[in-house]
Amino acid sequence: MSAIKLWNEDDRPREKLLLKGVDALSDAELLAILINNGTTEQSAVDVCRALLHAVQGSLSTLSRLTVKEILQLKIKGIGPAKAVAIVAALALATRRELAEHKKTHITCSKDAAAYLKAKLQHKTNEVFAVIYMNQANFVLHYEELSVGGITGTVADPRIILKNALTNNATCIILCHNHPSGGLQPSRADKQLTEKVKQAALFMDITVADHIIVSERGYFSFADEGLL
Template identity: 45%
Template structure:
């Protein structure tokens, strides 16, 4: 059956089957996730409206909450959760695509590994990259989730994880939802505590990265380590 004879809600799926996934526009991909529109708009029109509201940015769309999405007519809790879940899958896939034992040569290498996890969050999270003595990544993990202004890490858990993976170096990172790149007094204090604990265990703290939506701050680059 030709696409033009199909109901509007079915056309993106038919196009997918006939021409492949790469032929779909962003609004058509979102339309497939949503499944249907509302009584005034077909699914593609509704998808286009949602994307237009975030300047056609998947990144900005990922910042919307369930309540934000439900403000659009035709988006109930089930559709909202489906949209957010699809974006989260893409985010996790990015992490899994990090080549095994990537070598960290500078702060930007570390930032590229963690930016997709930390750049679009509304609350703070604390992550760590664990490295061997050749500065190759052997493990990446989230250690804590916090509030809007801070995420406190347990130094014991950090180094327990490092020891479990036989790590000789670590890079710690957290995000600032406010967009500020300036380290807080708490950031500086916890960095010093982690560095001192690492010295006792012969595990070197190589850097502390603060991540915002589109850039980062490196303690190492700034001479704070």
Template identity: 45%
Template sequence: MKSTYEQNLPITTWAEEDRPREKLLAQGRRSLSDAELIAILIGSGSRSESAVDLSKRILNSYQNNLNTLGKLSVQELSKFKGIGEAKAISIIAALELGRRRKEVDTPELKCVFSSSDIFHVLEPYFADLLHEEFWIILLNKRNAIINKILISKGGLAGTVADPKIIFKAALEHNAASIILAHNHPSGNLKPSPADIKLTKKIVEAGRMLDISILDHVIFCDKKYYSFADVGEL
């Protein structure tokens, strides 16, 4: 015989300690599963499916990966039966708050000495982006960060980074060196021919101005590709 919870009965009929809201109050936030937390956000399910079951179905569609869920649009979430625009917006807003909290909680690195340092500095800016962005980090002679600057935004396939804008920013801030960075929302970590060509162009221009290009890092989900690490600068 199926248990009470497997018969898709409303959450209000569940034992009080198993209802997400009551469970959070009684046992704390960490006692709840991802599906139960999302169920609190969406509030209610339907006659045939509880809010928890609906949340499980959504998570299961994306291999229970919250990072993937955080990239969905309102339209994509609304495709699930039982999720309207308002519920989709609630889910997206909560996941975005979580991303921003991570950005605030991550201690700011004062100096950059490796591709790993670059990743930790810029990963919060690239997380969950569905379009390409090109950023630079400006450093002084001690490799201390002077500034982080967004150079351009583009679409899914690419963005245009103008070397004149990059070096104008470097000169205005008296930077000794520059780190280049952009993301690949397409999921392909490998640099494109355009990426390689642009990197070489900026490196050569930097030599003329006595401004070093220390690295060009490509971000893709939780991974990165460093031109410096593979000896391509």
């Protein structure tokens, strides 16, 4: 493949972004701007296409990799400096998402799922967390309570409700991720939800939902009539 500098100006990633805007560029072209150059045999775009191919085309998967893990992919043209640039850029994107959700007003399961995806999409293990809200459904606090492996997570209803009282929350949303991609709740998920719901009733705290998130979307206990 010829060097990018020999391409038509409209096809070069930097010039293309200036002329047509960021939406006109592919993921590989955007990454190519980050790494700046390729190899003697491949353009920066080709190198980034190879990198994306190694993660099945998933930016979400790429964003979870460390510098060491990117280097272990052994993509020709990606050395430590370029791996650092990629990790840093994707980390900034994640921080931007989180900043947008600092004072979140959750009015439906879609709102909750968007908030949680920003928090959990980069986790490689299953994480159980709780969103604590006030009467107006504004987020007061978010806390990850447990991390599990392939056997899942374990959450203690007493800790969940203690934290609700500490944060003056009147409403909570239980949540966890499925790194495997599946969205269907397990029997244990349903049992835990019911256990927390019943315990919360005695404290006048509402369990508004239990949200499961994965790369494929989200599952809402409330939407599915499981609360």
